Amino acid sequence: MKIGQIVEIPENSSIYTREKPSFQSKEEELLWKIAQRNYTLFDGFIVGEHNGVENFEIGQRKGLNISGKKNSVYVIAIDKLENRIFVGQGKSHPGLFTDVFCFDEEQVSWLEKTKIENDVNVKVSSSVLIDNVDAKFYQFDQNYFLEFETQVPLIMKNYTIGLSYENKDVIVLNK
Incomplete structure (x- = not known):
């Protein structure tokens, strides 16, 4: 210690x-x-x-x-x-708030083999949120980004985050 x-x-x-x-x-x-x-x-x-x-x-x-x-x-x-x-x-x-999260490849679990392009709108769900929130999804090499339209609680990064694209659950992001 x-x-x-x-x-x-x-x-x-x-x-x-x-x-x-x-x-x-x-x-x-x-x-x-x-x-x-x-x-x-x-x-x-x-x-x-x-x-x-x-x-x-x-x-x-x-x-x-x-x-x-x-x-x-x-x-x-x-x-x-x-x-x-x-x-x-x-x-x-x-x-305690942010409008961008970054994840590396080890934190990403694809639920479907859906190819998501950069700069697409996704719905984000988390047990920290009352309602789903809108964000844009980006991938650059091994880094994945979520850019939110409004500030979200930074504590969300401590929990599993789900992404929906075109009404399908496609990605789970873990801390």
Whole structure:
């Protein structure tokens, strides 16, 4: 067990208001959006310690042992390589939401041998959602992206996600 740092990212951090540059491709844009969630120690301030990142998941509120904050504190990111947990205050913290998910080939299970082209509309289902949500599906090499029309809870990435295309369930994405 290796002691690690817990870093708080303020909700008004410039991370969440960075101006979107121009991109050469859709893949470049999606990778940029994903990279916006790669927090560093310098994006916030240390608020505590933990006994192992494997004990935490995105959206977790309990067991952080952080007190004296105005609002509840939630895990918004986990950096296994640097052994850091990133947290944000309040259930509406922007770090708890995203409009893009990325999956690698190991996380994808095809239910049917349906060829899905890039930039197609899919319906996304998850036990975290009350209703299905609309997204666009993209595949670039071994990476699969879902770009949502609206912000969705980041905690969704902890659960199985189903995709429907042309009214058929075609893919299951796992964490």
